[in-house]
Amino acid sequence: MRQDFERLFYPGLCRVMGGFKDLGLMVIKHTDGNLWKIIDMLVDSGIDCLDPIDPLGGMDLAEVKAKYGDRIALKGNVDCVHLMSFGTPNEVIEATKEALKRYPELKIIVLTTFHDEDYVEQMMMAGVEENI
Numbered sequence: 001m002r003q004d005f006e007r008l009f010y011p012g013l014c015r016v017m018g019g020f021k022d023l024g025l026m027v028i029k030h031t032d033g034n035l036w037k038i039i040d041m042l043v044d045s046g047i048d049c050l051d052p053i054d055p056l057g058g059m060d061l062a063e064v065k066a067k068y069g070d071r072i073a074l075k076g077n078v079d080c081v082h083l084m085s086f087g088t089p090n091e092v093i094e095a096t097k098e099a100l101k102r103y104p105e106l107k108i109i110v111l112t113t114f115h116d117e118d119y120v121e122q123m124m125m126a127g128v129e130e131n132i
Contacts, residue, residue, distance in 0.1 A: 017046035033057040052076030089122035
């Protein structure tokens with residue numbers, strides 16, 4: 001997998017990231033799954049943030065933070081396959097609280113959802129009201 005990614009995708013990813021940088025833009029790269037074999041290339045490509053640090057894919061936020069947290073921002077570590085797609089705002093809020101308990105050294109949590117305006121409002125209010 002690593003060799004294929006390096007040969008087929010990495011050069012293009014670096015060109016695209018370079019183009020965004022030339023425009024003064026920051027980039028959040030969304031890539032699900034277990035990224036351990038290619039994460040160094042993703043970081044080296046010039047991304048500013050990696051999303052979602054997929055817990056179902058075997059990605060541990062603390063380990064990714066220890067290895068790459070001084071170079072990029074990290075977003076996620078809540079189940080984005082089932083929970084973020086089909087869960088209620090309360091279920092996502094509880095999962096976020098659990099992530100904060102697992103990683104108490106984290107200072108910022110980005111609350112996101114993507115398919116319902118009411119959910120977006122509920123998530124934002126939870127962030128304000130519950131300090132998550």
